[in-house]
Amino acid sequence: MSQLSDTGTATRRRVLGAGHVARAQAASTPFDGPFQDLITDAAWGHVWSRDTISLRERSMMTIALLAGLGNDGELALHLRAIPNTGASREDVMEALLHVAIYAGVPRANHAIKLAKEIFAEADREDSQ
Structure with missing residues (x-):
């Protein structure tokens, strides 16, 4: 290597x-x-x-780009990774608000639904 x-x-x-x-x-x-x-x-x-730039900033840009392009599999992977990058759930929402304006409401709406599912899954795992 x-x-x-x-x-x-x-x-x-x-x-x-x-x-x-x-x-x-x-x-x-x-x-x-x-x-x-x-x-x-x-x-x-x-x-x-x-x-x-920080991992947090890269994470937010990546999430916005993946959401805007509709790459749900990769988006889910990066949403699950936010605890490792320093990005917060609030950061994710800010990125997805930008997606709504610059890439379209349907893309942001779908990404928000996916984020809610992933965050709920993470909360369930954390409470066990």
């Missing part, structure tokens, strides 16, 4: 959790291995590991 890959893997673990990264790595095959390498190096090593 290269330094970039090591950095990307560490940042990916910090944001998404070691369990998620371990599952993704275990599920990697020769077919999708190059894609896993690409996102580890490019997204996590190059972009998420930069120190120009």
Whole structure:
């Protein structure tokens, strides 16, 4: 592994959790291995590991972009990761208000519904 890959893997673990990264790595095959390498190096090593803005800010931008584009699977992943980034539920709502204005009310409405479900799930897990 290269330094970039090591950095990307560490940042990916910090944001998404070691369990998620371990599952993704275990599920990697020769077919999708190059894609896993690409996102580890490019997204996590190059972009998420930069120190120009905080993980909280990156998290909020990512949530807004994913919601605006309707990428629900990735959006759910990043909503679950907010405790690791320093973003709050209030931050998420602020990002989704921007989505409503700049990407459309239906996208924001759907993302808010998804966030409510994920936050309720997290609250149930925390109370156990």
